[in-house]
Amino acid sequence: MALLEVEDVVAGYGAGPDILTGLSVTIEEGTSYCIVGPNGAGKSTLLRAIAGFLKPRAGEVRLDGVLMNGSRPDQMLAAGICFVPQDASLFPMMTVRENLAMGGYLVNDRALLRQRMDMVYETFPILAERRGQNAGTLSGGEQQMVTLGRALMIEPRVVMIDEPSLGLAPMIADQIFEKIRGFGALGITVVLVEQNAVKGLENVDWGIVLDLGSKDFEGPADGILADPRIRELYLGKTMSKGMT
Ligand SMILES: Nc1ncnc2c1ncn2[C@@H]1O[C@H](COP(=O)(O)OP(=O)(O)O)[C@@H](O)[C@H]1O
Ligand SMILES: [Mg+2]
Structure with missing residues (x-):
């Protein structure tokens, strides 16, 4: 059984439009993931929906097969799902x-x-x-x-990190990614969101490409990086923003 299952999730803010438009993602224990996609694709929204900060309008979020929709962030945290938001402040x-x-x-x-x-x-x-x-x-x-x-x-089972490299010099960002790679050895399943798609994918096992609130594509990260056609098709939008 997968650790986390997101199935046909629809979510949005307040009375606003659906941002996630029926998104399904499976997170297996011990595999590391990077979610990539253009700005506004819904990457942060997906993490918030999993972490309990945003209640899905439809669909299911399951942990070890148990329905978690409607759980509060502190309950998700207690269950071992740790969310490090982009603006995580100290x-x-x-x-x-x-x-x-x-x-x-x-x-x-x-x-x-x-x-x-x-x-x-x-x-x-x-x-x-x-x-x-x-x-x-x-x-x-x-x-x-x-x-x-x-x-x-909190010795989390899953740590979801939104844009860990944001605002950091490339060399410092590399140090952070190296640390995050080490989390696997601590028994922690990593889910990253990265605007810098190539850097993100270089540091995980599996890539998930989002666009317009749903999944465009997913596959082994090294396969995505190695295939020029897939890179062009799925990473073009993020790479054209001056990312390498
Ligand atoms: N707190 C919020 N209230 C209303 N709309 C939001 C909020 N946060 C994000 N959105 C909207 O949701 C969409 C997806 O945003 P987000 O999940 O942050 O995208 P990404 O992380 O992929 O850049 C955007 O159109 C954004 O304007
Ligand atoms: Mg974001």
Whole structure:
């Protein structure tokens, strides 16, 4: 059974039009995914619908085969579905350690909290060095690492990350992607959304192309990257925006 199943989901905002127009996506445990597609395709909306921030108007979101429609974000989080939104903000006047502790607010056991924090510091050694520093004083890349570290604090089954490379210099973005690739070894299933389609696909197993709120195409990421025709057809729109 798939870990997460999104089936024929229709979703939109308030009284507005349908943004997701009958979208189906399957997320298998241990496979990493990148969702790509032009601006406004509904990529962020899909993550919000899965994470419980947006209730589907129709269709189903299932976790381990269990219907989750209508679950609140905190319930999805407790079920191991962690969403790192594009504008995930830190508490700038709080230390790195305190920001990470916020991610572990569901953990009541102090020893376990300590253990998870050590695991985050092992994954992001720079954060161990900066643990006593206010998050607001960190570089953009380091702040993104705190955001990801905070997600790891709940030991999620799935982490969905919206535009992890946004606003970062290419070299820093590469470091972030390298860290995200390592999440698989921690038993975490990764779902990325990336405006930089090629970079995103280079760092995952499977690519899903969205357009106009539904799925255009999906397949092995290396296959998509290697096929010039598919690249032209499905990545052209995103690549023409100055992406490489
Ligand atoms: N909070 C919102 N309220 C109303 N419309 C929204 C909201 N967020 C996104 N939209 C609309 O939904 C569509 C898809 O947006 P989004 O999911 O953010 O696309 P993507 O992440 O693929 O760029 C866009 O037309 C956008 O204007
Ligand atoms: Mg988006």
